[in-house]
Amino acid sequence: MRLFFALELPGELAIQIADWRQRQLPALGRPVPPANFHITLAFLGELGEKQLEQLCLATDELVAQGRFEAGEIILDQVGYWPKPGIYWLGPKHWPDSLGQLADTLARRGNALGAKRKRGQFRPHLTLFRGCQAPPPAAAELGDFPLPYHGFTLLESRAGRNGVRYSPVARWHF
Numbered sequence: 823m824r825l826f827f828a829l830e831l832p833g834e835l836a837i838q839i840a841d842w843r844q845r846q847l848p849a850l851g852r853p854v855p856p857a858n859f860h861i862t863l864a865f866l867g868e869l870g871e872k873q874l875e876q877l878c879l880a881t882d883e884l885v886a887q888g889r890f891e892a893g894e895i896i897l898d899q900v901g902y903w904p905k906p907g908i909y910w911l912g913p914k915h916w917p918d919s920l921g922q923l924a925d926t927l928a929r930r931g932n933a934l935g936a937k938r939k940r941g942q943f944r945p946h947l948t949l950f951r952g953c954q955a956p957p958p959a960a961a962e963l964g965d966f967p968l969p970y971h972g973f974t975l976l977e978s979r980a981g982r983n984g985v986r987y988s989p990v991a992r993w994h995f
Contacts, residue, residue, distance in 0.1 A: 823977050823990075825869050825874070825877075825931075825975060825978070826862055826863075826865040827863040827864045827866070827924075827931075827973055827974070827975055828863055829974075830860055830974050831859045837856060839859060839897070839964070839966055840856040840859075842962075842964045846962055846964075847950075850909055851954070852950060852951045853950055854951065859947050860947065860974075861912075861946065861947055862946075863920075864924055864928035864931055867937035869931075869934065869935070873935060873936075878975070881993060884926065884930065885993045888995070891919060891995060892969070892971040892995060893919060893970055895916045895917075895945060895968050895970070896965055896966065896968070897965070897966040898963065898965045899914045899963070900959075902953065902956050907953040908953065909948075909953050911947045911949055911966070912946035920943075923973070972993045974989050974993075976990065977990050
């Protein structure tokens with residue numbers, strides 16, 4: 823299974839962002855479907871059933887320790903990464919606790935054989951993939967509040983109609 827930890831977006835917020843994207847931005851590449859909008863905390867890659875079970879137990883223990891708290895980020899900045907061709911929406915600022923959560927989840931996954939974390943944590947929501955050039959600036963940048971009270975372990979499944987993300991487990995704090 824191809825897995826990652828993420829913050830899910832409420833459906834209403836995903837629709838608001840998709841509407842803003844359609845009004846403010848030209849077709850820049852392949853638009854990510856609103857149903858796939860999320861903020862990746864830690865990409866784990868391929869894990870087997872036994873690793874998945876161990877990961878869920880370790881995550882249960884981690885959340886039970888009460889080290890993490892609910893919060894909110896404001897999606898108020900766009901950016902472009904040329905190498906993967908990704909145009910994204912993310913927060914200018916985020917709580918240190920969110921970065922610590924992402925780092926802790928990545929380390930838990932790494933201990934079970936998951937992919938190594940690359941680079942610094944930068945929360946973002948991918949708007950478009952396959953962008954060949956830097957996109958023009960949006961005429962009007964939105965401020966989209968994203969409250970979070972936990973996180974989800976998602977499985978990425980490729981199919982005929984593209985990639986779909988399915989929840990495997992959820993944790994609340």
